[in-house]
Amino acid sequence: MTSVARLRCDAAVSDVVTLLERDGGVIIEDFLTPGTLAGLRADLLPLLERQAAGRDGFSGFQTRRLSALFKHTRHCAGIATHPLYLNAAEHFLCRPREFWVGDERFGIAADVRIGMTQAIQLAPGQGAQPLHRDDTVFLWRHPTGGREGRVQIMCAVSDFRADNGGTLVIPGSHLWDDDRKPALSEAVPTVMKAGSALIFLGSTYHAGGANTTTGEYRTAVSLALDASNMRQEENMYLSLPTEVVASYPEQIQKLLGWSAGTNHMGWVEVDGQMIDPLDLLKDRDGAPLKGVGARRH
Ligand SMILES: O=C(O)CCC(=O)C(=O)O
Ligand SMILES: [Fe+2]
Numbered sequence: 453m454t455s456v457a458r459l460r461c462d463a464a465v466s467d468v469v470t471l472l473e474r475d476g477g478v479i480i481e482d483f484l485t486p487g488t489l490a491g492l493r494a495d496l497l498p499l500l501e502r503q504a505a506g507r508d509g510f511s512g513f514q515t516r517r518l519s520a521l522f523k524h525t526r527h528c529a530g531i532a533t534h535p536l537y538l539n540a541a542e543h544f545l546c547r548p549r550e551f552w553v554g555d556e557r558f559g560i561a562a563d564v565r566i567g568m569t570q571a572i573q574l575a576p577g578q579g580a581q582p583l584h585r586d587d588t589v590f591l592w593r594h595p596t597g598g599r600e601g602r603v604q605i606m607c608a609v610s611d612f613r614a615d616n617g618g619t620l621v622i623p624g625s626h627l628w629d630d631d632r633k634p635a636l637s638e639a640v641p642t643v644m645k646a647g648s649a650l651i652f653l654g655s656t657y658h659a660g661g662a663n664t665t666t667g668e669y670r671t672a673v674s675l676a677l678d679a680s681n682m683r684q685e686e687n688m689y690l691s692l693p694t695e696v697v698a699s700y701p702e703q704i705q706k707l708l709g710w711s712a713g714t715n716h717m718g719w720v721e722v723d724g725q726m727i728d729p730l731d732l733l734k735d736r737d738g739a740p741l742k743g744v745g746a747r748r749h
């Protein structure tokens with residue numbers, strides 16, 4: 453396969469599901485309305501310009517990232533609820549499981565949650581990212597048998613081409629087991645106009661491509677829809693004031709969920725870096741924070 457399969461935005465949800473089941477990824481042409489695309493550009497491009505570049509090879513030394521997008525723009529709401537994305541995601545995320553509760557047999561399905569929001573801007577000179585699966589954060593096992601933990605979208609805010617870093621995808625890799633190593637030679641670039649979008653499963657190997665242009669930025673808005681069972685049952689973040697959490701030893705802070713852990717779950721974007729929330733519980737000298745919310749950086 454030399455490219456990711458594509459559908460028009462008037463396609464049926466069942467067409468999106470069929471291609472995701474077959475290839476693990478699909479491009480939807482003209483996914484964003486012109487108004488949404490213009491709004492995303494107006495709201496996010498000036499903020500991205502001020503972000504520091506990444507500080508590791510995975511984030512990208514020539515890549516700017518901005519998260520918490522729902523506070524920076526109102527235009528992500530329409531992406532998350534677009535039927536071709538949300539309804540297709542529900543197909544993979546909301547498969548009921550059967551349980552006994554006393555004498556009654558229940559089928560309970562996960563809901564959908566927005567697991568991650570991020571604008572990603574590759575500057576000229578950014579090399580290809582390592583190939584990876586985004587459901588690695590859940591330590592998901594493969595093959596998944598069709599029950600996915602995450603369905604991701606990359607909306608093109610600029611055009612996506614092979615030479616400016618259009619996302620590399622390995623079609624069919626969502627079906628691989630955990631032993632098979634992905635190779636760049638198996639990946640195809642996502643080529644799409646600004647306003648189009650790539651939907652892909654959390655189990656599909658992909659990576660940011662290399663931006664070999666001299667003066668062109670490649671910009672995307674990425675969201676993840678995740679199965680809602682991947683979280684703490686009690687909402688510690690709303691129940692406990694930050695200063696109470698900060699007053700406990702680090703071991704308790706981690707157990708309460710104020711830690712991104714080794715599988716990189718629960719990070720907070722600050723100044724373009726995805727940092728561990730444990731850092732927000734300390735002042736600049738490393739002493740526990742008192743009386744205020746998050747540390748001012
Ligand atoms: O920028 C891209 O095209 C992909 C980025 C990505 O996959 C990631 O950061 O997890
Ligand atoms: Fe990724």
